[in-house]
Amino acid sequence: MKRRDFVGLTGLAAGGLLLPSLPGFSYTAVDPARLLEPGADVIVKKRLADAALNAAKTAGASYADVRIGRSLNQYVFTREKQVQNIVSTESYGVGIRVLVDGCWGFASTSVVTDANLAATARAAVDIAKANRKVMKEPVQLAAQKGYGEVSWKTPIQQSAFEVPVKQKVDLLLAANAAALDAGANYINSGLFQVNEQKYFASTDGSYIDQDVHRLWPTFSATAVDTKSGKFRSRESLSAPVGLGYEYLTPNTAEQVRGPQGTDTIGYKLRYDMLADAALAGKQAKAKLTMKSVTPGKYDLVLDPGHLGLTIHESVGHPTELDRVLGYEANFAGTSFATLEWKAKNLPYGSKEVNIVADKLQPGSVGNVGYDDEGVKTREWDIIKDGKLVNYQKIRDQAHIVGQKESDGCAYAQSWEDVQFQRMPNISLRPGKAKMSPDEMVKGVDKGIYIAGAGSFSIDQQRFNFQFGGQLFFAIEKGKITEPLEDVAYQSNTQEFWGACAGSCDQSDYRLFGTFFDGKGQPSQVSSVSHGSATTRFNGVNVINTARKV
Amino acid sequence: MPILSKDDAQTILKKVLSFSTADECEVSLNGQIGGNVRSARNTISTAGATDNVSLAVESRFGKRSGVATCNEFDEATLRRCVQRAEEIAKLAPESPEYMPLLGAQQYQDNSKAFAAATAAIDPDFRARQMGASTALCDQKKVSSAGFLVDSAGFLAKRNSKGLEAYQQFTNLEFSVTVRTPDGTGSGYAAADYTDASKFDAARLTRVAAEKASSSMKARAIEPGKYTVILEPNALVSNVDTSLMAALMGSFDARNADEGRSFLSKKGGGNRKGEKLFDERVTIYSDPTNAEIPSLMFSGDGRPQKRVTWIEKGVVKNLYSSRYWAQKAAIPDLPRPGGWIMEGGTQSTADLIKGTAKGILVTRLWYIRPVDPQTLLYTGLTRDGTYYIENGQIKFPVKNFRFNESPIIMLNNLEAIGKPVRLGGNLVPPLKIRDFTFTSLSDAV
Numbered sequence: 003m004k005r006r007d008f009v010g011l012t013g014l015a016a017g018g019l020l021l022p023s024l025p026g027f028s029y030t031a032v033d034p035a036r037l038l039e040p041g042a043d044v045i046v047k048k049r050l051a052d053a054a055l056n057a058a059k060t061a062g063a064s065y066a067d068v069r070i071g072r073s074l075n076q077y078v079f080t081r082e083k084q085v086q087n088i089v090s091t092e093s094y095g096v097g098i099r100v101l102v103d104g105c106w107g108f109a110s111t112s113v114v115t116d117a118n119l120a121a122t123a124r125a126a127v128d129i130a131k132a133n134r135k136v137m138k139e140p141v142q143l144a145a146q147k148g149y150g151e152v153s154w155k156t157p158i159q160q161s162a163f164e165v166p167v168k169q170k171v172d173l174l175l176a177a178n179a180a181a182l183d184a185g186a187n188y189i190n191s192g193l194f195q196v197n198e199q200k201y202f203a204s205t206d207g208s209y210i211d212q213d214v215h216r217l218w219p220t221f222s223a224t225a226v227d228t229k230s231g232k233f234r235s236r237e238s239l240s241a242p243v244g245l246g247y248e249y250l251t252p253n254t255a256e257q258v259r260g261p262q263g264t265d266t267i268g269y270k271l272r273y274d275m276l277a278d279a280a281l282a283g284k285q286a287k288a289k290l291t292m293k294s295v296t297p298g299k300y301d302l303v304l305d306p307g308h309l310g311l312t313i314h315e316s317v318g319h320p321t322e323l324d325r326v327l328g329y330e331a332n333f334a335g336t337s338f339a340t341l342e343w344k345a346k347n348l349p350y351g352s353k354e355v356n357i358v359a360d361k362l363q364p365g366s367v368g369n370v371g372y373d374d375e376g377v378k379t380r381e382w383d384i385i386k387d388g389k390l391v392n393y394q395k396i397r398d399q400a401h402i403v404g405q406k407e408s409d410g411c412a413y414a415q416s417w418e419d420v421q422f423q424r425m426p427n428i429s430l431r432p433g434k435a436k437m438s439p440d441e442m443v444k445g446v447d448k449g450i451y452i453a454g455a456g457s458f459s460i461d462q463q464r465f466n467f468q469f470g471g472q473l474f475f476a477i478e479k480g481k482i483t484e485p486l487e488d489v490a491y492q493s494n495t496q497e498f499w500g501a502c503a504g505s506c507d508q509s510d511y512r513l514f515g516t517f518f519d520g521k522g523q524p525s526q527v528s529s530v531s532h533g534s535a536t537t538r539f540n541g542v543n544v545i546n547t548a549r550k551v
Numbered sequence: 552m553p554i555l556s557k558d559d560a561q562t563i564l565k566k567v568l569s570f571s572t573a574d575e576c577e578v579s580l581n582g583q584i585g586g587n588v589r590s591a592r593n594t595i596s597t598a599g600a601t602d603n604v605s606l607a608v609e610s611r612f613g614k615r616s617g618v619a620t621c622n623e624f625d626e627a628t629l630r631r632c633v634q635r636a637e638e639i640a641k642l643a644p645e646s647p648e649y650m651p652l653l654g655a656q657q658y659q660d661n662s663k664a665f666a667a668a669t670a671a672i673d674p675d676f677r678a679r680q681m682g683a684s685t686a687l688c689d690q691k692k693v694s695s696a697g698f699l700v701d702s703a704g705f706l707a708k709r710n711s712k713g714l715e716a717y718q719q720f721t722n723l724e725f726s727v728t729v730r731t732p733d734g735t736g737s738g739y740a741a742a743d744y745t746d747a748s749k750f751d752a753a754r755l756t757r758v759a760a761e762k763a764s765s766s767m768k769a770r771a772i773e774p775g776k777y778t779v780i781l782e783p784n785a786l787v788s789n790v791d792t793s794l795m796a797a798l799m800g801s802f803d804a805r806n807a808d809e810g811r812s813f814l815s816k817k818g819g820g821n822r823k824g825e826k827l828f829d830e831r832v833t834i835y836s837d838p839t840n841a842e843i844p845s846l847m848f849s850g851d852g853r854p855q856k857r858v859t860w861i862e863k864g865v866v867k868n869l870y871s872s873r874y875w876a877q878k879a880a881i882p883d884l885p886r887p888g889g890w891i892m893e894g895g896t897q898s899t900a901d902l903i904k905g906t907a908k909g910i911l912v913t914r915l916w917y918i919r920p921v922d923p924q925t926l927l928y929t930g931l932t933r934d935g936t937y938y939i940e941n942g943q944i945k946f947p948v949k950n951f952r953f954n955e956s957p958i959i960m961l962n963n964l965e966a967i968g969k970p971v972r973l974g975g976n977l978v979p980p981l982k983i984r985d986f987t988f989t990s991l992s993d994a995v
Contacts, residue, residue, distance in 0.1 A: 030619070030620045031620040031635075031639075032635065033619075033635055033639055034642075084648070085643075089618075090639075108597075108599070133595060133598065136594060136678070137594065138593070138594040139594070187809075187810070188809060224811055226809065226810035227810075228819050231816065231817035231818075232924065234924075235811075327592075328591055328592050328694060328730070329591040330591075331728045332698055332727060333698070333790060335916075338993070338994070340734075457919050457920060457921045457929065459917045459918070459952075461916070461917065461950065461952075461994035462917070462933055462994050463993070463995065465993045465994050466931065466952050466991070468929050468954075490929075492989065523587070523589050523790075543990075545954070549927050550925075
């Protein structure tokens with residue numbers, strides 16, 4: 003089975019829930035009770051790691067790191083009144099990376115014994131030595147002090163695995179019923195639950211034990227008008243989160259009402275799945291008869307649940323240093339924001355644009371204590387007052403931009419994959435002045451308010467993009483007037499961010515995210531969040547996507 | 552573990568079945584060996600190898616089903632795996648879409664799906680092929696990034712109702728992007744094979760390098776509706792969604808019957824039997840095709856046979872789950888492994904010669920659905936886009952964003968070229984009129 007099959011879950015972002023096929027080779031399907039059993043003790047993990055590190059050093063490695071990983075996943079899928087699938091999986095093994103004469107080598111194994119880890123470390127050294135023959139650019143690894151024995155855990159209130167499967171199924175079926183009662187004809191819903199138990203050790207003297215939890219409830223509701231043959235869908239406005247099951251306990255203090263007249267609700271760190279599903283059913287049905295947009299230039303007011311995807315594609319990806327340097331040229335592409343472009347000090351956006359990278363935000367899916375090469379996570383500026391000031395880097399990239407330390411954004415999707423630079427949370431800082439979405443709409447003469455992420459496409463250097471959404475509302479003379487359909491906007495990264503006229507304040511700040519950001523060959527997925535407050539962009543080109551076939 | 556023979560695989564499966572106490576039990580064994588090598592900036596960046604065998608057990612009690620997997624094959628592990636599947640099944644809710652397991656099936660032999668040359672690939676072969684690709688680019692003073700991945704494997708199934716299936720298969724995929732040092736030119740080539748002895752990385756890299764140098768310093772022309780020649784890489788992709796995959800991926804009967812597909816009929820039902828495309832459009836699948844041999848059975852054990860999906864523009868068949876086939880009383884057809892679009896004898900060069908004014912598109916990229924109602928997709932041209940006048944390529948043009956539906960595209964058909972293998976399908980270059988480009992991109 004190809005990893006692609008597993009990664010096929012990314013279909014979620016493309017508009018429909020797809021059932022996963024059986025998990026990949028390294029994952030075994032297990033009883034849900036297994037997900038609550040503890041993994042190996044840290045004393046054992048330290049002994050195993052030392053066996054590998056010592057073997058690597060003896061074989062000639064100047065540096066080595068060991069990742070002992072135990073990944074636990076549970077996916078629950080339902081449609082309408084029935085359960086489609088409940089999959090619980092476990093994967094356990096070790097990945098060992100070594101540096102020999104400036105060349106990387108990597109090997110992994112699922113046989114976790116002292117002797118086999120030593121053998122795997124030697125295999126990694128052999129691979130490094132083989133690769134050395136064709137090496138052109140020796141690795142320069144930024145120095146990293148060892149942290150000794152430390153640990154970190156996602157701050158959760160309740161592990162999703164402690165919640166009985168029946169309770170989760172009941173929640174999804176209740177959400178389905180709410181959507182169907184409100185006007186949807188069909189609904190698919192799912193609950194993704196992830197626990198990564200990661201132990202990292204390196205020859206720098208770090209022994210880092212982390213317990214990382216993530217959760218993502220989601221659905222897609224569809225309404226059909228058999229008479230006209232028309233169908234429309236509305237997807238959930240939830241976000242994947244670095245939280246426990248507490249995310250699914252509704253709390254009005256964590257809800258943000260959209261501008262007056264939109265009947266939309268955004269969610270911060272607590273989600274009301276039943277209320278969102280009921281609204282989705284109603285809105286999917288309403289979409290069948292909504293007015294089709296008149297194309298033209300509009301001022302856009304973008305909800306954080308929508309804007310997160312635009313930030314991801316137009317700022318997150320172009321500022322990955324490996325893309326900038328050409329390492330992703332054959333797959334995801336390169337970037338317009340080259341080192342030469344940055345040196346020109348040209349504007350990336352207006353002065354309102356301040357974009358920050360981090361792996362620290364509570365509730366974000368990027369939140370961890372240390373990255374996958376033993377670097378303590380941090381926050382740093384990417385765009386300041388509209389100018390590009392920095393990139394996303396890991397240890398072997400820091401020297402390229404004259405930085406002494408890594409930014410701490412190395413990640414591998416599992417123990418059997420090699421770690422590389424992955425996008426941290428990339429977020430737009432909220433406005434400093436007090437402003438609500440209602441107040442923002444008041445200042446717009448001719449505009450469109452967009453909530454929720456929809457269709458997305460951007461070129462391989464991240465200039466030209468097109469985005470759809472879930473819900474669109476016309477703004478005329480400072481007021482929301484009516485819902486619209488068939489809306490997509492096309493722009494260019496620098497033009498779009500140059501048209502940024504400001505954001506609402508911190509009280510409106512929310513996270514958008516995904517579990518399935520794909521990069522690399524063979525492709526690896528990574529989880530990332532993007533925070534922002536509702537933000538206005540002036541004079542953006544809107545097209546009408548309706549066609550006759 | 553090596554690739555197990557039919558007898559060895561079935562021996563394990565028989566043993567596993569003998570441990571079952573469930574009403575029904577189906578066991579599958581899937582093994583694969585292979586590896587990959589990746590390059591960037593004309594040097595190998597990463598390399599890896601895989602060698603895995605995995606067993607999946609599905610146990611059923613009445614309408615309840617549970618799946619467990621393992622990748623060790625000692626008797627105790629196998630027994631535990633069956634036991635776990637049975638425990639999971641007992642806890643599972645009843646499936647209202649339960650279908651009894653299939654009994655014994657007849658599968659055609661398809662030994663062509665396995666090539667010894669591909670199964671014999673070693674790290675040296677990969678390094679040599681990738682080395683030839685990067686050396687060529689060094690020599691031409693261009694920068695390349697490439698990916699080569701190969702696999703050889705087997706799939707075996709057996710169940711308590713008498714079904715028995717086994718097949719070996721091999722695959723190799725290669726793609727390379729070549730860029731000029733000034734960053735104004737980019738080219739691409741990709742191919743996939745069952746038999747690695749047909750593969751030549753340097754030959755494909757030369758194509759990408761030529762595209763890179765010929766696409767330098769592209770001129771901007773106005774977006775709008777153009778006659779286009781879409782090369783196979785613009786119609787199908789190994790790494791991305793594509794217009795043709797989007798079309799063939801929407802032939803699901805249930806979606807159509809439920810009213811949420813372009814194949815849904817106003818007032819209910821589906822559009823099977825209607826002429827929805829140009830009459831030159833015929834698409835079928837055939838797992839025994841020598842160019843794209845694929846699995847003779849689907850995941851649930853149904854035989855894969857030759858099926859015509861579109862004939863002379865008319866929708867002939869839709870695929871479905873076994874449950875839906877029974878409920879809707881339609882032919883029980885699984886989704887095919889690969890498909891074949893009938894074409895002519897003309898090469899892309901011949902199509903260019905016959906074009907008075909148009910755009911040659913090497914590849915389309917970042918293709919995403921915009922409206923499932925009309926199968927409208929958006930994306931961009933990439934890695935070599937050219938203006939054609941009077942049967943000749945005149946100059947490279949800047950990349951475009953398109954908003955187009957494969958349904959509209961296959962109605963605006965001007966000419967069909969000779970099909971080539973891509974992504975396990977046979978796809979011809981197509982000449983299409985009024986293809987909709989909606990904006991320009993500065994991307995190279």
